[in-house]
Amino acid sequence: MSDVSRYTEHPAIRLDGVTKRFGAVLAVDDVTLKIEEGEFFSLLGPSGCGKTTTLRMLAGFETPDEGSVYLRGEDVTLVQPNKRATNMVFQNYELFPHMTVFNNVAYGLKLKKVPKREITERVNDMLEVVGVGGLGKRAADQLSGGQQQRVALARALINRPAVLLLDEPLSALDVKLRKRMQLELKSIQETLGTTFVYVTHDQEEALLMSDRVGIMNEGVLLQVAAPRTIYEQPADDFVADFVGTLNELTIRIEKVEGERGLVASGDQERIWMDLPGGGTVGDIVRLAVRPEALQLTPRREWDGSPDLSHTSGTVSDVIYLGPFTQFLVNSERLGRMLSQRVSDAEAAAIRPGMQVIVSWHPDTAFMLAGPAADTR
Amino acid sequence: MTATTASAPSPGGWRRGLAKLRRRPVASAGFVGVVIVYLFAPLIVMVAFSFNSSPRLSFPFAGLSLRWYEEIFTDTLVLRAFRRSLQAAVVTAGITGVLGLLGALGILKIAKRARGFILAISAAPLAVPGLLFAIGLAIMYRQIGIERSIWAANLGHALIALPFVFLVVGASLERFRFTLIEAAQDLGASRWHAFRTVTLPLVLPAVLGAMLLAAAISIDDFVIAFFTAGQDKTLPLIMYGRVLKGIDPTLNAIGTVMLVLTTSLAFMAARRTTIGER
Numbered sequence: 059m060s061d062v063s064r065y066t067e068h069p070a071i072r073l074d075g076v077t078k079r080f081g082a083v084l085a086v087d088d089v090t091l092k093i094e095e096g097e098f099f100s101l102l103g104p105s106g107c108g109k110t111t112t113l114r115m116l117a118g119f120e121t122p123d124e125g126s127v128y129l130r131g132e133d134v135t136l137v138q139p140n141k142r143a144t145n146m147v148f149q150n151y152e153l154f155p156h157m158t159v160f161n162n163v164a165y166g167l168k169l170k171k172v173p174k175r176e177i178t179e180r181v182n183d184m185l186e187v188v189g190v191g192g193l194g195k196r197a198a199d200q201l202s203g204g205q206q207q208r209v210a211l212a213r214a215l216i217n218r219p220a221v222l223l224l225d226e227p228l229s230a231l232d233v234k235l236r237k238r239m240q241l242e243l244k245s246i247q248e249t250l251g252t253t254f255v256y257v258t259h260d261q262e263e264a265l266l267m268s269d270r271v272g273i274m275n276e277g278v279l280l281q282v283a284a285p286r287t288i289y290e291q292p293a294d295d296f297v298a299d300f301v302g303t304l305n306e307l308t309i310r311i312e313k314v315e316g317e318r319g320l321v322a323s324g325d326q327e328r329i330w331m332d333l334p335g336g337g338t339v340g341d342i343v344r345l346a347v348r349p350e351a352l353q354l355t356p357r358r359e360w361d362g363s364p365d366l367s368h369t370s371g372t373v374s375d376v377i378y379l380g381p382f383t384q385f386l387v388n389s390e391r392l393g394r395m396l397s398q399r400v401s402d403a404e405a406a407a408i409r410p411g412m413q414v415i416v417s418w419h420p421d422t423a424f425m426l427a428g429p430a431a432d433t434r
Numbered sequence: 435m436t437a438t439t440a441s442a443p444s445p446g447g448w449r450r451g452l453a454k455l456r457r458r459p460v461a462s463a464g465f466v467g468v469v470i471v472y473l474f475a476p477l478i479v480m481v482a483f484s485f486n487s488s489p490r491l492s493f494p495f496a497g498l499s500l501r502w503y504e505e506i507f508t509d510t511l512v513l514r515a516f517r518r519s520l521q522a523a524v525v526t527a528g529i530t531g532v533l534g535l536l537g538a539l540g541i542l543k544i545a546k547r548a549r550g551f552i553l554a555i556s557a558a559p560l561a562v563p564g565l566l567f568a569i570g571l572a573i574m575y576r577q578i579g580i581e582r583s584i585w586a587a588n589l590g591h592a593l594i595a596l597p598f599v600f601l602v603v604g605a606s607l608e609r610f611r612f613t614l615i616e617a618a619q620d621l622g623a624s625r626w627h628a629f630r631t632v633t634l635p636l637v638l639p640a641v642l643g644a645m646l647l648a649a650a651i652s653i654d655d656f657v658i659a660f661f662t663a664g665q666d667k668t669l670p671l672i673m674y675g676r677v678l679k680g681i682d683p684t685l686n687a688i689g690t691v692m693l694v695l696t697t698s699l700a701f702m703a704a705r706r707t708t709i710g711e712r
């Protein structure tokens with residue numbers, strides 16, 4: 059459908075040292091980024107981190123103060139939005155309320171002077187693709203949120219943009235619809251092969267849908283990687299903390315064995331950590347483990363597997379979340395820890411007040427940089 | 435400020451009084467009835483007598499007839515004045531519509547705080563008696579050598595109607611979602627095309643409503659026309675002339691025609707501007 063092959067020698071988007079200020083606010087700070095043709099790329103970050111501003115610079119609504127924006131190899135830094143091969147799905151959809159669904163979707167094609175017959179055909183096809191076929195004659199302000207979202211998508215996609223920009227397109231929908239639309243968006247993207255740049259502050263959404271994710275904070279692009287890498291090997295503390303939940307363990311090294319550090323104090327406790335740069339006894343390090351990597355075993359059933367890191371503690375709370383159950387454990391040495399597992403019979407057997415061993419495979423833990431300043 | 439003397443009418447006292455009225459439906463209905471009669475009695479009398487077949491302006495009615503309407507619609511003086519009034523209304527609506535839209539659009543590009551100030555300034559004429567504007571205009575026209583005419587009066591009407599138009603259009607633009615324009619540009623529209631296909635259709639109802647309001651203000655105006663229209667007499671001026679010669683039954687007919695005109699304009703204006711609000 060799109061003429062991808064012609065452009066494959068250039069990435070769909072290249073940002074080169076892009077900086078944007080609003081008065082004293084540094085909204086986007088020296089962002090350099092390449093997005094490949096056909097990629098589903100997400101920009102993820104907390105509110106106010108500069109995601110929308112970045113997207114608006116791609117669309118042409120903002121001009122960078124420094125740096126350049128390239129679209130399929132062409133410098134478009136100063137090109138007006140109406141002359142760019144990008145289209146946007148706005149957060150509040152911004153359908154034209156005085157037009158029918160059909161005319162909303164046809165808006166871009168009419169501007170391009172596409173013959174009438176072809177417009178009708180393409181609009182109806184596109185409405186089918188996004189799942190609102192038959193709604194063409196409806197007034198745009200008489201649609202449900204989900205329908206509006208689909209029409210907004212159709213209105214943008216019908217122009218066959220080089221890149222589709224989406225600014226938190228699902229944030230106004232209820233959870234159930236959002237989950238469904240996530241899958242649908244992903245499958246539409248795969249079918250059409252269009253490059254998607256997707257802005258969201260929902261980490262689960264970003265991990266679920268994207269080929270690659272870029273994490274932003276305070277205008278800075280911290281890490282760009284595949285979802286699994288982001289989750290399992292976060293580049294820094296912020297990424298680690300922002301994506302998923304994290305147990306942060308502050309530990310004093312008691313023994314060093316080659317490239318591994320060890321905290322050992324009897325058979326109830328033994329914590330391994332990788333020390334690629336080497337380490338010294340007495341160093342205080344911060345170790346991070348995901349809740350789902352933490353196994354709980356009632357203390358009397360613990361068979362003392364020496365390869366697992368483990369510590370003892372008492373279950374203080376059990377939180378049932380439907381498919382998952384979370385456990386808060388107080389460990390004498392490491393403080394509060396959060397563990398999560400599938401809600402099965404074993405999970406049901408664990409009760410508040412129970413003495414447990416918390417264990418994890420050393421490979422699932424990663425070291426956090428910096429001093430152990432703010433222990434939580 | 436907590437110690438209010440017993441005699442001072444406090445808002446609390448008002449509220450209590452109203453609440454008492456509300457508890458006695460007959461009394462409150464009577465009260466409302468009196469107010470309505472007071473408000474509308476002059477109009478009702480005027481409309482009623484315009485259909486009276488006798489020239490005597492007293493009860494009882496001699497009979498129903500349209501003779502006064504026949505008289506005014508064959509009187510070239512009245513007809514000419516009628517045409518002038520309509521022309522003034524159309525011209526006023528036109529001028530204020532364009533200026534109101536442009537002004538309101540312009541004002542939105544200005545920073546928020548300055549915007550409030552400018553809106554306040556432009557609304558200030560609402561508080562100034564029309565008579566002062568009329569005299570000021572007359573003096574100014576004399577100074578710069580503009581003859582008294584219906585056109586001179588038109589400009590005056592535009593002047594007094596503009597604040598209303600400004601407020602109505604401004605309020606509707608305040609609610610306008612400007613990201614819609616970005617959406618249009620994103621789809622390939624130039625600024626002008628986006629304005630024509632998105633902004634204009636969406637604010638047009640409010641602008642039309644404001645124009646109808648301006649037309650009603652123009653038709654209704656006496657003071658400005660009195661000082662600036664000269665020999666180009668509008669309907670209110672003709673009526674004034676006749677009143678000076680004694681109450682004449684044709685006045686009732688002219689008055690009724692004006693009443694229908696201005697109220698229907700105002701009604702349409704109200705409908706337009708509320709529809710524009712979605």
Ligand SMILES: Nc1ncnc2c1ncn2[C@@H]1O[C@H](COP(=O)(O)OP(=O)(O)OP(=O)(O)O)[C@@H](O)[C@H]1O
Nearest residue numbers: 080083084085104105106107108109110111112259
């Ligand atoms: N037009 C503007 N004028 C002034 N400051 C702005 C403007 N647009 C954005 N900012 C500021 O720039 C920073 C980044 O804003 P941006 O809208 O890009 O954040 P975001 O990541 O999209 O946040 P959210 O998730 O809340 O939408 C914020 O501090 C914001 O206040």
Ligand SMILES: [Mg+2]
Nearest residue numbers: 109110111225
């Ligand atoms: Mg945003």
